[in-house]
Amino acid sequence: MANKRIDEATGVETVGHSWDGIEELNNPLPRWWLWTLYATIIFAIGYMIVYPAIPLANKATEGLWGWSSRGQLAGEMQAEEARRAGTLAALAATPIEQLAGKPDLMRAAIEGGRAAFRVNCVQCHGSGAAGSKGYPNLRDDDWLWGGTIKDIETTLVNGIRQPGNDATRQSLMPNFGKDGILPPADIAAVADHVLSLTGKSAANARGAQLFADNCAACHGADAKGGRQFGAPNLADAIWLYGGKRDQVMGSIHQAHAGVMPAWGGKLDPVTIKMLAAYVHSLGGGEDFVAATAAAPAATPARGEANAQP
Amino acid sequence: MLSPEPAKVSYYEKRKAVFPKVVSGPFRRFKWLMLVVTLGIYYLTPWLRWDRGPYAPDQAVLVDLANRRFYMFSIEIWPHEFYFVAGLLIMAGIGLFLITSAFGRAWCGYSCPQTIWTDLFQHVDRLIDGDRNAQLKLEAGPWNAAKVFKRGLKWSIYLAISFWTGGAWIMYFADAPTLTVDFWTGQAAPVAYATVGVLTATTFVFGGFMREQVCIYMCPWPRIQTAMLDEKSLIVTYKDWRGEQRGSVKAKERQPDVIGDCVDCNQCVAVCPTGYDIRNGPDIACITCGLCIDACDKVMVQLGRPRGLIDYATLEDCEHERAGGERRSILKTALHWRTLVYFGVWAAIGAGLLFALGTRQRIDLSVAKDRNPPFMLLSNGEVRNDYTLKLRNMETRPRPMSVTLEGLPGAVMWTDEMGRDAASRELQFTVAPDQTKPVRVYVVAPEGTEEAEFTFVLAARDREAGGDRAETRFDAPEEDNDE
Numbered sequence: 001m002a003n004k005r006i007d008e009a010t011g012v013e014t015v016g017h018s019w020d021g022i023e024e025l026n027n028p029l030p031r032w033w034l035w036t037l038y039a040t041i042i043f044a045i046g047y048m049i050v051y052p053a054i055p056l057a058n059k060a061t062e063g064l065w066g067w068s069s070r071g072q073l074a075g076e077m078q079a080e081e082a083r084r085a086g087t088l089a090a091l092a093a094t095p096i097e098q099l100a101g102k103p104d105l106m107r108a109a110i111e112g113g114r115a116a117f118r119v120n121c122v123q124c125h126g127s128g129a130a131g132s133k134g135y136p137n138l139r140d141d142d143w144l145w146g147g148t149i150k151d152i153e154t155t156l157v158n159g160i161r162q163p164g165n166d167a168t169r170q171s172l173m174p175n176f177g178k179d180g181i182l183p184p185a186d187i188a189a190v191a192d193h194v195l196s197l198t199g200k201s202a203a204n205a206r207g208a209q210l211f212a213d214n215c216a217a218c219h220g221a222d223a224k225g226g227r228q229f230g231a232p233n234l235a236d237a238i239w240l241y242g243g244k245r246d247q248v249m250g251s252i253h254q255a256h257a258g259v260m261p262a263w264g265g266k267l268d269p270v271t272i273k274m275l276a277a278y279v280h281s282l283g284g285g286e287d288f289v290a291a292t293a294a295a296p297a298a299t300p301a302r303g304e305a306n307a308q309p
Numbered sequence: 310m311l312s313p314e315p316a317k318v319s320y321y322e323k324r325k326a327v328f329p330k331v332v333s334g335p336f337r338r339f340k341w342l343m344l345v346v347t348l349g350i351y352y353l354t355p356w357l358r359w360d361r362g363p364y365a366p367d368q369a370v371l372v373d374l375a376n377r378r379f380y381m382f383s384i385e386i387w388p389h390e391f392y393f394v395a396g397l398l399i400m401a402g403i404g405l406f407l408i409t410s411a412f413g414r415a416w417c418g419y420s421c422p423q424t425i426w427t428d429l430f431q432h433v434d435r436l437i438d439g440d441r442n443a444q445l446k447l448e449a450g451p452w453n454a455a456k457v458f459k460r461g462l463k464w465s466i467y468l469a470i471s472f473w474t475g476g477a478w479i480m481y482f483a484d485a486p487t488l489t490v491d492f493w494t495g496q497a498a499p500v501a502y503a504t505v506g507v508l509t510a511t512t513f514v515f516g517g518f519m520r521e522q523v524c525i526y527m528c529p530w531p532r533i534q535t536a537m538l539d540e541k542s543l544i545v546t547y548k549d550w551r552g553e554q555r556g557s558v559k560a561k562e563r564q565p566d567v568i569g570d571c572v573d574c575n576q577c578v579a580v581c582p583t584g585y586d587i588r589n590g591p592d593i594a595c596i597t598c599g600l601c602i603d604a605c606d607k608v609m610v611q612l613g614r615p616r617g618l619i620d621y622a623t624l625e626d627c628e629h630e631r632a633g634g635e636r637r638s639i640l641k642t643a644l645h646w647r648t649l650v651y652f653g654v655w656a657a658i659g660a661g662l663l664f665a666l667g668t669r670q671r672i673d674l675s676v677a678k679d680r681n682p683p684f685m686l687l688s689n690g691e692v693r694n695d696y697t698l699k700l701r702n703m704e705t706r707p708r709p710m711s712v713t714l715e716g717l718p719g720a721v722m723w724t725d726e727m728g729r730d731a732a733s734r735e736l737q738f739t740v741a742p743d744q745t746k747p748v749r750v751y752v753v754a755p756e757g758t759e760e761a762e763f764t765f766v767l768a769a770r771d772r773e774a775g776g777d778r779a780e781t782r783f784d785a786p787e788e789d790n791d792e
Contacts, residue, residue: 028322030526032519128681140685140693198690236688237756281725283685283695283751290725 100289113278147286153276159262171229177253327584330441334603355480364742418598426516475508521583540624577601673701674767683784690756702740716763
C-alpha cells in the first residue's frame with residue numbers, strides 16, 4: 001500500500017486506503033477477538049467430525065453421532081405416533097355411536113378427520129367439503145344415504161355403487177330416455193312436473209301421472225326421495241346434477257349413478273371413524289351432539305384458544 | 310506525535326487490565342445511587358405481589374408467555390394489545406435519543422447494565438484485593454497461596470452475583486416463589502435452567518473480565534452515539550486551553566504564562582473504569598461517568614485552583630470559554646430545541662398510550678367467516694353461512710354476554726351446543742374469566758336473501774356492561790344459479 005502514513009492526531013499508522021478522503025487507522029484488534037476466531041474454528045472442526053459434513057462422490061461423511069435429517073424426522077414421527085397411540089387405541093375401541101359421549105375423543109376424531117379429509121376426500125368434495133356439480137355438499141342438510149354419524153361411517157366403509165361389495169350403497173335409476181322406456185315428450189312432461197313441485201314450472205297432469213307410474217317407487221309419491229335407495233328429494237332446493245329443465249331432462253334420459261370408493265379396504269377403521277366424525281361436524285350432521293358442551297374441564301384453564309372449534 | 314516509522318506493527322493486542330482507583334465525589338455518589346436503585350428494581354420487582362382476585366396471578370410484574378399475558382401492576386396486556394408494548398419500546402428508543410440530546414452519553418455512564426455490573430464487580434475487586442495499587446501488585450505478583458485464595462474467593466463472588474442475576478431474570482416469566490422452589494427441586498422447565506446458565510455465563514464473563522472491552526469493541530450504542538453527538542452535546546471534556554502545558558506546581562511558579570493548571574497527576578486516568586485518558590479528547594472509550602471530574606476537582610481544590618478542569622461541557626461552550634467567555638450553565642444545553650422536539654414526541658406517544666389504556670374495552674368480539682364454501686344452500690331453499698366468533702373476556706371474573714344479529718332481516722343463528730331448533734337472533738354465553746371463548750355460529754337466512762353486510766353485536770349482560778361490534782358479510786347464491 002502506497003499511501004500508508006502515520007495519522008497525526010493519534011500517532012497510529014493508516015491501512016493505506018482512502019475513500020473520499022476517509023482513511024482507516026490500523027489499530028490492533030483485541031486479542032480475545034482472535035481467540036474467539038480460533039474457538040469458532042475448533043468448533044467447526046468438531047462439528048465436521050460429529051455431524052455429516054464433507055461431500056464425497058456418493059454421499060457426505062456421516063459423522064460420529066450418526067445424525068441425519070431423515071433420522072431426526074423418523075424420530076419425531078415416532079414420538080408423535082407414540083403420543084397419539086393412546087387416543088387412537090381408544091378410538092378403535094369405541095363404537096362410533098358412542099363417540100358423542102366422549103367429548104375429548106370426539107374432538108380428537110374431528111381434528112384427525114380434518115387432516116385425513118384433506119388427503120383423501122378433497123379431490124371430489126372440495127377442500128371446504130362443499131362439493132360441486134355431481135359431488136355432494138357435505139355441509140348442508142341434504143343426505144342421500146343418511147346423515148347420522150353411523151350412516152356416514154357406513155357410506156365411507158362400503159362406498160357407493162362399488163361392484164363386489166354386498167354392503168355398498170346400491171341403487172340404479174333406469175335410463176328412461178336412452179333405453180327407450182319413455183319418449184322424449186314424456187320425459188319433458190315428467191321434468192315439468194318435478195320442477196312444478198318447487199314452483200319452477202306450471203303443473204303438468206300428464207307428468208304427474210307418468211311420475212306416479214315410473215318414479216314414485218323410489219322417489220316417493222311426494223317426490224321427497226328415500227334413503228333406502230339413495231333417491232334424492234326432488235321437492236327441495238338442492239340439485240346434485242343441476243335443477244334447470246334441460247338438466248333435469250338429462251338426468252331422466254340417462255341416470256348419473258355417481259360412485260364413491262369403498263374406503264373400508266383403503267383406510268384403517270380409525271381413520272374412517274375420524275372422517276365420519278369430521279364430516280358429521282360440518283354443520284349438517286344429523287343428531288349432532290356438541291363435543292364442547294359436556295367438557296368444560298378439558299379446555300385449558302386460561303389462554304387464547306387457537307384451535308378450530 | 311509524528312514518528313517516522315512505527316516500531317512494530319502488532320495486529321492483535323492483549324487487553325490492558327484496568328484497575329480503577331476508588332474515588333469520592335458527587336458523580337461517584339450518583340453512581341452509587343443508580344447502582345442501588347437499578348439493581349434493586351431488577352432483583353426485587355418479581356417478588357412484589359399484586360392482588361388480582363382468584364382467577365389471575367398475584368405477581369405484580371409478570372410476563373406470562375405460556376398463557377400470553379403481560380401483567381404490570383393494575384395493567385394486564387393481551388396479545389392483541391401488544392401495541393402497548395411496542396409503544397413502550399418506541400418510547401424507550403426515543404428516550405435514548407432524548408437523554409443523548411439532553412445529557413450526552415448518560416445512558417452509558419450511569420444506567421447501562423454493562424456499566425452497572427462492571428461497577429459492581431469492580432467494587433468486589435476492591436473488597437477482596439484492595440484499591441488500585443494493591444490490585445496492581447497482586448496482578449504482577451506470583452501465584453502463591455494468598456493469590457490463589459484471593460482469586461478463588463473473588464471469582465466465587467463473581468459467580469454468585471452472576472447466578473443471582475441470571476436467576477432473577479427468569480422470575481419475571483413465572484410465579485417467583487413457585488419457580489424458586491421448582492428450580493431448586495429440579496422441576497423447573499429446561500428453558501429456565503438454560504436461561505439461568507446463559508445469563509450467569511454472560512454476566513460472569515462480561516462483568517468480571519470483558520468489562521470496558523464490551524463498550525469499546527462490541528456494543529453498537531457507542532458507535533450510534535458518535536453519530537448523534539455534535540458540538541451542542543454534553544460530553545465529559547478536558548479543558549486543554551486551561552490545563553496545557555502540563556507541569557508541576559513548582560514549574561508553574563517558575564513559568565506561570567507557559568504552564569497550565571494540569572499537574573499531570575494522572576488521577577483522571579487512575580479512576581477511569583475504562584482506563585481512558587480523557588485529556589486525549591472525546592473518544593468512544595469515554596462512557597461519561599464523570600468519575601474523572603470527581604478525581605480532578607479534588608486535586609484542583611487541594612491546589613487552590615478552580616474546579617472543572619475536566620467537566621461536563623459542550624464543544625461549543627468550550628470554544629466560548631477558550632475565547633475568554635463566561636462558563637455557561639449546562640441547563641441551556643438540556644433545553645436545546647432538539648431536546649424539546651424529542652421530548653415532545655416522547656411525551657406525545659406516552660400520552661397516547663395512557664389515553665388508549667384508560668379508554669380500552671375489556672370485552673372484545675372478533676369474527677372469522679368461513680370462506681370455503683362461502684355459503685350453503687339448504688334443502689328448503691334457505692341459505693346458511695358459518696362463522697367463528699371469538700368472545701374475549703379480559704376481566705378476571707366470569708361474565709355473561711349476549712351476541713345479537715343486526716341487519717340481515719329474517720335470519721337466525723344457532724351453535725352446535727344448542728342445535729337448530731333453538732335458533733334465534735340472540736345468543737347467550739358465559740365467558741370464563743380472562744379467557745377467549747371460540748364459538749362456531751351458523752347463520753341461516755330465508756330463501757331469496759341476497760348477499761349483504763351485517764353486524765354481530767356483543768354486549769356484556771352485567772352491571773359494568775360494555776360491548777363490541779364486528780361487521781361481516783353474508784354470502785348467498787346468485788339469482789340464476791347453474792347448479
